[in-house]
Amino acid sequence: MNGARGKRRFLLALCALAALLFGALGVWQVELPCQTLDLIERVDARVHAPSGPIPPRSSWPRINAKSDEYRHVLVRGRFLHDRETLVDALTERGAGFWVITPLRAAEGPILINRGFVPRGRASPSSREAGQVAGEVTVTGLLRLTEPGGRFLRPNDPAGNRWYSRDVAAIARARGLPGAAPFFIDADASANPGGLPVGGLTSYRLRKRLxxxxxxxxxxxxxxxxxxxxxxxxxxxxxxxxxxxxxxxxxxxxxxxxxxxxxxxxxxxxxxxxxxxxxxxxxxxxxxxxxxxxxxxxxxxxxxxxxxxx
Incomplete structure (x- = not known):
């Protein structure tokens, strides 16, 4: 008797829990799609908007995902190729690295994700044509830092092994005081020699959305x-x-x-x-x-x- 009563109580509790979950689902179904569509529209508008200047240095502490990430920006400066950082990457082109190169701009050092290189072309000496000298203009998407690394694979600055684009950690490791708290994903404009390959952010973003x-x-x-x-x-x-x-x-x-x-x-x-x-x-x-x-x-x-x- 007690066993049957306990089972009945358990089933009633499960039904009550299910009712609560379905109620929460109803609210979620009203709110979340609207929020997601708003996010998609906002990001899509930024990605396809004409490029504009990067945010002024005075606003850097207030940069955030809602207002700034994926903004289409333009910046001028000179690459510091001797401070390049390779970040582990797996893309539709296969396994390799993101080439993160500091740009000495008027606003201060800014990390540029110049694009993807396969593992066999990781050494700068294997892609010398792409080590552009002189002043350059970079257009791309403003991205926020990716601190720490990846799941079970933390960044190792001492060993020069990087698994995420952690702006602050890379700037410290490369001696870049005052670096911007964001990085820029370069667009698909071709680099001399064909490497690095930029413009992969839009593909990954569309797929994620x-x-x-x-x-x-x-x-x-x-x-x-x-x-x-x-x-x-x-x-x-x-x-x-x-x-x-x-x-x-x-x-x-x-x-x-x-x-x-x-x-x-x-x-x-x-x-x-x-x-x-x-x-x-x-x-x-x-x-x-x-x-x-x-x-x-x-x-x-x-x-x-x-x-x-």
Whole structure:
């Protein structure tokens, strides 16, 4: 009797939780798409606007993502090629490096992401034609710093290993006091010799905005299905609800991928066995989730986090 009463209370609690989640989802569905569309329109307008001067030095402490990131800017100066920094990159052109070169401008030193080079052309001596001398004009997109590094791969200034475009850390390592707190992603204007290859920011930005937009547009269906699937897993198999696996993402970095659990608790000897058709470890609910691929819906969280595309 007590067992039946406890189960009934548990189910009522789950129903109440589901009602709260659906209520929150309703509010989220009204607010978030508007915010996202506003962001997309704002960024798109900046990217395609005519280039203008960089913000004056007096405004640098107030530069922020909402007002300034992806602004189309123009700056003049001379490259300091002897203080170049290579930052690990994985792009649609393959693995390689971003070439970050300080520009000595009238406003002060500004880090320029001149573009991508493959690993085999990392040495400046292999792309001497691109080491432009004299005054140059750079147009591109204003970007905010990327402090610290990447997941499980922190920047190592002492070892000259860089995994993110951390403006303050690079400026310190290269002896650039008073450097701008932002960097500029150079546009696709060709460099002598063809390297570095600029203009990749717009491609990556469009792809990222498309990912976010698709997740949001499908969420009225995917979020309730994910909640339903999680409840079924919790009721029939208990905790944990999620299966977490280490994967390599679009940036080449490891991340934790999420799926709804579809198998009964595994013994250590079973954990590494590959899944096969009719696998007895898969529960009836798990088979249903797999059939309609509902078990994969939590991966949309990975898409929002930019782990996957």
């Amino acid at each position: 498309l990912d976010v937009a698709l997740v949001i547009m499908t969420s009225p269906v995917t979020v309730p299905l994910t909640i339903l699937g999680a409840l079924l897993v919790r009721i029939t198999m208990g905790a944990p609800v999620l299966f977490v696996q280490s994967r390599t993402g679009v940036s080449g970095q490891p991340f934790r991928m999420y799926k709804l659990r579809t198998m009964r608790p595994l013994a250590p000897s079973e954990a590494l066995q590959a899944t096969s058709a009719g696998d007895v470890r898969i529960t009836r609910v798990g088979a249903w989730l797999r059939r309609f691929r509902i078990d994969e819906l939590p991966q949309l969280l990975n898409v929002l986090k930019a782990d996957m595309s």
